[in-house]
Amino acid sequence: MRATFPWMGKTVNYHRLASLEAAGLSNLRRLPFTVKILLENLLRQAAAGRATAQEVAMLARWRPGRAEHYEFPFYPGRVLLQDFTGVPAVADLAAMRDAVARLGGEPERVHPLIPVDFVIDHSLQVDAFGTPQALTHNIQREFERNKERYMLLRWAQQAFDNVRVIPPGVGIVHQINLEYLASVVQIEEPEGALWAFPDTLICTDSHTPMINGLGVLGWGVGGIEAEAVMLGQPLTLQTPTVIGIRLKGACREGVTATDLVLYITQMLRRYGVVGKFVEFTGEGVRRLSLADRATIANMSPEFGATATMFPIDAETLHYLRITGRSQEHIELVERYARAQDIFFDEQTPEPDFDDLLELDLRSIEPSMAGPNRPQDRVPLAQVPERFRSFYADSLPEKPRSIPVEIAGQQAALQDGSVVIAAITSCTNTSNPAVMIAAGLLAKKAVQRGLQVKPTIKTSLAPGSRVVREYLERSGLLAYLEALRFHVVGFGCTTCCGSSGPLPTEIADPIQEHGLIAAAVLSGNRNFEGRVHQQVRASFLASPPLVVAYALAGTLHLDLTREPLGYDQHGEAVYLRDLWPNTAEIEQVMKQFLQSEMFVKNGKTLSEGDANWQALPISSGKLFVWDCTSTYIQEPPFFQHITSNEKTxxxxxxxxxxxxxxxxxxxxxxxxxxPVGNFAASSEAGSYLSAQGVDRRDFNTYGARRGNHEVMVRGxxxxxxxxxxxxxxxxxxxxxxxxxxxxxxxxxxxxxxxxxxxxxxxxxxxxxxxxxxxxxxxxxxxxxxxxxxxxxxxxxxxxxxxxxxxxxxxxxxxxxxxxxxxxxxxxxxxxxxxxxxxxxxxxxxxxxxxxxxxxxxxxxxxxxxxxxxxxxQGGILPSMLYKVLHEDEKEVTANEA
Missing domain, CATH: 3.20.19.10 (Aconitase, domain 4)
Structure with missing residues (x-):
């Protein structure tokens, strides 16, 4: 089953899928791309003695709709962590080392056996906004709040093998994965021989399937499951169910990738794909940019799929080229994909799927989703009615208007007033088309003399430093800043509940009058209480629509027919007047989105700024817990284990x-x-107050995940x-x-x-x-x-x-x-x-x-x-027993 192909004057080995077809086990050409990747992984593990020939044969005989159910192991090639979920995972491993040492084992045996990338991207909060100093201020506050957590990660980087930490301020984990970490095809050289195989991963963030847009199989798991994989355990998968979506046509003028993904989210949540794999096929796939594919795949958890695969094709190679991967590596990807028959082109037959849905891209219309679930799509024209009908029982009979003064300006708040407008999240800030569209809309609005309402907290949190660079070079960032969409940081902010406090001039009237305030964000999550505790209604929208609603200031306007405002001459300005066309967007992308931007940013990926460099690095194989810390405490999950015998x-x-x-x-x-802020009167708030923590320094539940005393109370x-x-x-x-x-x-x-x-x-x-x-x-x-x-x-x-x-x-x-x-x-x-x-x-x-x-x-x-x-009481005790028993086996073997 071993085969070779030439590359850079060398011979590359691979485990040939076609050998299974030759043995009569598989109709390889008609297998879904997803199944082929899983099958290659299983075939490779069988060669290493970690899977059986029977398991390979069972998966190779995959057919759509077969009633036969079986299990097989899956060994991802790497693990990706973000800090909200990754800090508890590192703390668990540190505590496991302590437990191993306490029970007489070798603590160094607790370490990742496969590569682990840890991207710090979730600890940023939007404290400052609307000023050129917002970015610097927010980064400073981030380090003030999270120093103890970051010191744990600095320790982990030197204490554990196979761990690389990417410091704050670089971008969102999924976009960093897309732009730099993912290889599509990995290559290793054990014992002097080159071996190629597909890049696969798991990550402790549910939006990991974003990388599926690049043809890389990966999905989100919990931190507990990721710890087991890091320590050498496989994921046990069951007979994969693969739902195909055949795309045809192309999106109409004025329709964004966000509109498309909201439609798909609603469609698949209604159909039911929880625990299933989704895979796109058809001629419409070739009309989607890589960024559009990634936008769709990112929303997999919103419609419930395990992964949402797009096959490797010419667009994949183009993206690798534009993001600065070497020509040699791009050649490796293409040669391997063609050799394994996993390259998608005009000659590729449509795979057999368990079910096949069809979507005509021409049917997509501008939409939003809300007010509290991402699958609740609503056409743009129907947003006002959706708001009124959803909150019909809470809205007063007579509309209220509460006068406020903020920054010397007179304004008013009503039910339905937009108080947060955030261009945020990995879903959309990975996509240059919608980001440039937002910039162009801002430019036209500024030129017509429109301004953002002073009652709105605006923010721009790109998923990568490259975004700021192309917006800056194109001159569009200046127009976004003119509307107070200043860059507040590079990380996950509003979408994960780190929207920061509202100005008191806004927060107090909302609280006092019980107003139903609104947020419009280009995120992927809008669950109740997530975006901000004082914001009841949250709508997901494309970045240009976020700008539009910041101008409108309310959900009560029908943006398809009512004006956003009036220009210097008193003339009405409509959304259609400001909306950029495809040619305008493509012109900016062609001129200002350059490969050298990605190369330059990639060179400093792991360096960190002066704040990061100044953090002390603890040495030693065991972490020294600080009993006075309110951020990091030794997890209690091993403290009840007093023997190395399994129970x-x-x-x-x-x-x-x-x-x-x-x-x-x-x-x-x-x-x-919950992940966001919490009140002083809450159980968690009372605990921190008793520890002498000032309300200003509470931070969020997400940032406090290294302290079980806070988390159990929350x-x-x-x-x-x-x-x-x-x-x-x-x-x-x-x-x-x-x-x-x-x-x-x-x-x-x-x-x-x-x-x-x-x-x-x-x-x-x-x-x-x-x-x-x-x-x-x-x-x-x-x-x-x-x-x-x-x-x-x-x-x-x-x-x-x-x-x-x-x-x-x-x-x-x-x-x-x-x-x-x-x-x-x-x-x-x-x-x-x-x-x-x-x-x-x-x-x-x-x-x-x-x-x-x-x-x-x-x-x-x-x-x-x-x-x-x-x-055995869960994965963590199971892993502890595994490490201890491996120690015993090695001692016995050495004695023998």
């Missing part, structure tokens, strides 16, 4: 559990573990949480049962813990949708939650629950808490043997009146590996 649980034994929270549909990880801490046990109160409240006393969720959990009562969460459909947030599983585990009973789970969150030793239980088809008459006031006992994946177990509910009611549920331990993890 296996063969039966489910959850006795008389009480319901901590009873929830509805679409509970996101933002509901379970679990289910979303101010918009609706717990059915406390229907009259919104936020982090529950009833302590059986007394019925209303307490904070943290306080109730502490009482249950003292009484040694296990806890249960009940929910509806799509539990855990949203970000790949391991603290949404870690937090409940520390609160004492032993199981989550839901109608369905989002893929990553279900895995995270298993990883923390929490049992995901799924109602049988057609059943839910309403149909079974469950109020959450019952106590629950769950028993049964752990014999096979997805087995049915009996749940016994004891109602308050003494009635006992039994029903069946599915234990969502989906493969043997997950059963093993659950039996």
């Amino acid at each position: 296996l649980v063969s039966t489910l034994d959850i006795q008389q559990a009480r319901v901590l929270v009873s929830l509805g549909d679409s509970i996101t990880t933002d509901h379970i573990s 679990t289910f801490g979303n101010i918009r949480l609706r717990n059915r046990l406390t229907p009259d109160r919104e936020g982090p409240w529950t009833r302590y049962l059986p007394s019925g006393e209303v307490l904070s969720i943290y306080q109730a959990a502490e009482r249950y813990r003292t009484a040694r009562i296990p806890l249960l969460v009940i929910a509806g459909k799509e539990y855990g949708c949203g970000s790949s947030r391991d603290w949404a599983a870690k937090g409940p585990a520390l609160l004492g939650v032993r199981a989550v009973l839901a109608e369905s789970f989002e893929r990553i969150h279900r895995s995270n629950l298993v990883g923390m030793g929490i049992l995901p239980l799924q109602f049988l088809e057609g059943e839910n808490q309403e149909s079974l008459g469950l109020t959450g006031e019952e106590s629950y006992t769950i028993t049964g043997l752990l014999e096979q994946p997805r087995q049915q177990v009996t749940v016994q509910a004891l109602r308050p009146g003494g009635e006992v009611f039994d029903f069946e549920a599915i234990a969502r331990l989906d493969n043997r590996q997950e059963i093993n993890y659950y039996q």
Whole structure:
């Protein structure tokens, strides 16, 4: 199965997929691109003794719609981390080293076995905005707040093998991956022989599939799962289901990639692709730029897909060239892809898919999505009505207008006033076409004399330093700045809840009058309470539409027919007057988007600024924990382990559990573990205040993830949480049962813990949708939650629950808490043997009146590996035992 091809005067080896076809195992030409990549990985691992010939044969016989189900290992080539999820992962590994040393093992054995890139991109907040000094001020505050976290990462870089840290201020992890880190085809030279294979990865961020736009297979996982992969464990995959989307035609004039992706998000969320692979095909693919493909693939978690693949083709090679990859490497990519029959061109037959959908690009129209879910697309003309109908029960009969004065200007706030306008997130700031469109729209608006309303917090947070450079060279940045869209930093900001505080002149009236304020952002997430706690309505939009709404200042205008404002001559200015055409955008791109920009920025990727260089670097193989730190504390996940002997649980034994929270549909990880700012009156705020931390220095939940004391107090801490046990109160409240006393969720959990009562969460459909947030599983585990009973789970969150030793239980088809008459006031006992994946177990509910009611549920331990993890208390204890037992085996071998 070994084959070769020439490259740069050398011979390159590869594991030839066509050999499987020759052996009668596969119709290679008709396999989806996704399956081919997975098959090559399996074939290569079999050659290394880490997979079996039977597993290879099973996957090679993949056919659409086959009922046969099987499992196989997948070994990603590299791991990518961002700091919100990566800092807890590094802290876990540091704590695991401590545990290994305590139990008599060699702590150095805890280290990544494959390359790990750690991009610090989520700790930036928009404190300063609308001034040329905003960037410098925000970076300074970032280092002031996060010094302790960054010192942990500086230690990790010297303590662990295979770890590279990319400092703050470079860009968003997914765009850095796209522009610099991804190779499409990797090459290694073990024992003097060159071997080529596809670039594959996992990342602790759900928007990792953005790299699928480059033909690289990768997806988001929780930090817990990533730790296992770093330590040499495979991901266990099941028979892949691949949904094809055939594209035809081309988008009409005035339609952006954002409009396209919002349509696809709505379309696929309705169709149902959770846990499935999506792959694009058809002649329309060739009409999409690489940036457009990446924009689409980035939104995979919003429609639920594991990955959203675009095949390697001429556009892939063009992107590699424009971003400064060497001609030699581009040649390697093309030669390998053609040799493996994974290069897409006019002669490529359409693959066979489990199902094939069709999308005519000519049908796409300008749209937004909101006010609180990315799949809730609304045509631009219908935005005012969507806002009014969604908040009909909360809006007063008579419209309100609250006068405010800000920066010496008189203005007014109403329900529906836009108070945040943010060009942000990896989804759109990766795409030069929409960024340049925003700049051109700003230019025309300034030339017509329009201004942004003073009540709006504006920001521009590019995903890469290259964005600022081409906007600056083209002269468009000056026009964006004239509308107060100054660069506030290079990282993930508003989209992940780091929008920073609103000016008090705006925040106070919103709070006092209960106004339904709005945000318009070019992000990918707009869940309740995510963007800003005082902003109820958040709409996703393309960057040029963000600028347009900053000019309009309200959601009540129909931008398709009402004027944005009036020029110096009193003439109405409409959106259509300002909207740039495709030729204008392409002209700017052709003139100012140059390869040398990427090359120059790539050379300083790992250097960091003076702030980074000034950080002290701790040496040693064990991290020295500072017990006074409010950012970094030793995680408690290994402290209960006092022996290196595995303790296996063969039966489910959850006795008389009480319901901590009873929830509805679409509970996101933002509901379970918020990421943004928190109030001084919250449990987390009270804890920090008791530690002497000033309110100004609270930072965000995301930045505090290295301190479990903060995070456990913030679990289910979303101010918009609706717990059915406390229907009259919104936020982090529950009833302590059986007394019925209303307490904070943290306080109730502490009482249950003292009484040694296990806890249960009940929910509806799509539990855990949203970000790949391991603290949404870690937090409940520390609160004492032993199981989550839901109608369905989002893929990553279900895995995270298993990883923390929490049992995901799924109602049988057609059943839910309403149909079974469950109020959450019952106590629950769950028993049964752990014999096979997805087995049915009996749940016994004891109602308050003494009635006992039994029903069946599915234990969502989906493969043997997950059963093993659950039996050992989760992935972290399992990995600890693995390291300890490897030490013992080596000692025995040496003695022999």
